[in-house]
Amino acid sequence: MSYDLVVKGGTVVTAADTFVADVAVSKGKVAAVGQVAAGDAKVVDARGQIVIPGGIDVHTHFDMPFMGATTADDFTTGSTAAVFGGTTSVIDFAIQKKGEALRQAFDTWREKAEGKSAVDYAFHMIVTDLPEKQVKEMDKMVDEGVSSFKLFMAYPGIFMSDDATIFRALSRTKENGGMICMHAENGGVIDVLVQKALAEGKIEPKYHALTRPMSAEAEATRRAIALAEMAGVPIYFVHLSAGDAMDEVRRARERGQPVFAETCPQYLYLSYDDYERPGFEGAKFVMSPPLRPKGNEERLWKGLVRNDLQVVSTDHCSFCMKVKGGKAGKELGKKDFSKIPNGAPGVETRMLLLWDAVSKGKITQNRFVEITSTTPAKLFGLYPRKGHLSPGADADIVMIDPRKKHTFELKNLHANVDYNPYEGKTVDGEITNVFVRGQHMVEGSKLLGRTSHGHFLRRPPRSFN
Numbered sequence: 001m002s003y004d005l006v007v008k009g010g011t012v013v014t015a016a017d018t019f020v021a022d023v024a025v026s027k028g029k030v031a032a033v034g035q036v037a038a039g040d041a042k043v044v045d046a047r048g049q050i051v052i053p054g055g056i057d058v059h060t061h062f063d064m065p066f067m068g069a070t071t072a073d074d075f076t077t078g079s080t081a082a083v084f085g086g087t088t089s090v091i092d093f094a095i096q097k098k099g100e101a102l103r104q105a106f107d108t109w110r111e112k113a114e115g116k117s118a119v120d121y122a123f124h125m126i127v128t129d130l131p132e133k134q135v136k137e138m139d140k141m142v143d144e145g146v147s148s149f150k151l152f153m154a155y156p157g158i159f160m161s162d163d164a165t166i167f168r169a170l171s172r173t174k175e176n177g178g179m180i181c182m183h184a185e186n187g188g189v190i191d192v193l194v195q196k197a198l199a200e201g202k203i204e205p206k207y208h209a210l211t212r213p214m215s216a217e218a219e220a221t222r223r224a225i226a227l228a229e230m231a232g233v234p235i236y237f238v239h240l241s242a243g244d245a246m247d248e249v250r251r252a253r254e255r256g257q258p259v260f261a262e263t264c265p266q267y268l269y270l271s272y273d274d275y276e277r278p279g280f281e282g283a284k285f286v287m288s289p290p291l292r293p294k295g296n297e298e299r300l301w302k303g304l305v306r307n308d309l310q311v312v313s314t315d316h317c318s319f320c321m322k323v324k325g326g327k328a329g330k331e332l333g334k335k336d337f338s339k340i341p342n343g344a345p346g347v348e349t350r351m352l353l354l355w356d357a358v359s360k361g362k363i364t365q366n367r368f369v370e371i372t373s374t375t376p377a378k379l380f381g382l383y384p385r386k387g388h389l390s391p392g393a394d395a396d397i398v399m400i401d402p403r404k405k406h407t408f409e410l411k412n413l414h415a416n417v418d419y420n421p422y423e424g425k426t427v428d429g430e431i432t433n434v435f436v437r438g439q440h441m442v443e444g445s446k447l448l449g450r451t452s453h454g455h456f457l458r459r460p461p462r463s464f465n
């Protein structure tokens with residue numbers, strides 16, 4: 001057997017096992033894991049390093065118009081940040097405009113990504129409008145490989161769906177094998193709280209958090225779980241932030257209901273205190289749901305260990321603080337917190353932040369792989385092509401040197417944004433090499449592959465009930 005590439009002598013970590021082995025690659029696929037003769041293959045020495053399946057971030061927003069601004073990152077810069085951060089596949093969101101056919105939204109987003117992504121990519125479809133006559137369009141999307149749909153219980157007038165629409169969409173996934181991803185916050189209540197705060201002259205960034213209480217998330221989570229139960233289908237919660245919302249997920253799972261949830265590094269590492277930073281700096285952390293009070297993060301860490309939470313994604317949705325290249329930024333909300341574009345960068349920092357948690361003993365290395373790669377692949381139809389290192393899988397391989405340390409600094413990050421939420425933070429571990437389908441994309445600080453290397457990933461309907 002001759003190979004194109006052998007990653008030699010590293011400690012291979014999967015969701016299940018840890019062992020020293022070579023990983024041999026042929027034609028972009030893993031050909032063998034074990035002791036192999038490299039022959040004339042390119043050899044990358046991985047001794048002393050951790051070798052894992054590439055990270056899968058199932059929640060990114062590249063090239064997205066939102067709240068009067070457009071995200072700072074398009075597919076080129078966003079996917080470059082992803083690959084340097086050890087993420088080799090992303091699932092981004094195509095957005096249906098009200099009145100638009102789902103197909104049209106899919107075409108728009110494929111065009112945004114085609115030939116412009118360093119990593120492989122797939123789409124969820126954000127549904128904003130679903131009258132009865134349009135419900136069958138969901139089936140066509142599933143046929144096209146877009147087998148998950150995101151709905152919002154927040155952002156009235158922009159994205160929010162009423163319970164009837166949510167129930168209609170959930171019920172249809174019983175027929176077509178799609179999965180509903182839910183942004184669970186009670187948008188109606190939040191709107192009232194926001195208007196009240198503004199009327200009282202409360203305009204600073206911290207009021208973004210103070211008008212979006214934990215109970216607004218917990219209530220919506222509980223309601224969506226009930227709707228999914230009535231429809232008899234699984235449901236997946238995006239960016240779960242509140243311990244109280246997690247308890248709803250845990251209780252549903254204990255009853256045997258197929259309920260899944262992701263959280264994000266910002267909810268594990270940052271807190272409400274960041275909104276109290278001086279001046280307008282708190283705007284950097286304005287995202288929905290908001291950062292929660294200190295102490296909440298410990299509940300989420302426990303939930304990750306106990307599998308109450310199954311995935312860590314990023315919700316990468318970057319907006320610059322200042323106007324840049326004609327693109328409006330967070331400053332839109334300088335005099336009104338409700339006008340600050342919601343979102344923050346995260347795709348490049350996720351893997352090392354979580355590896356640091358391994359190093360600090362919060363999670364095991366196998367759990368790290370499970371929540372950043374294997375379970376995301378399983379839940380969204382990418383497994384076993386992605387999310388695992390075994391013969392036949394795509395050779396998406398990341399090497400981490402656990403003996404090194406890494407400091408996040410704006411100048412060595414790759415997102416097209418003028419700040420980073422973790423600026424100056426030092427973590428254990430450094431990403432040394434990244435391969436996407438066998439292509440050596442990253443070596444240290446060098447990008448070796450093209451930013452057009454990524455392929456569209458057509459995903460099958462879900463295989464579980």
Ligand SMILES: [Zn+2]
Binds near residue numbers: 059317
């Ligand atoms: Zn999002």
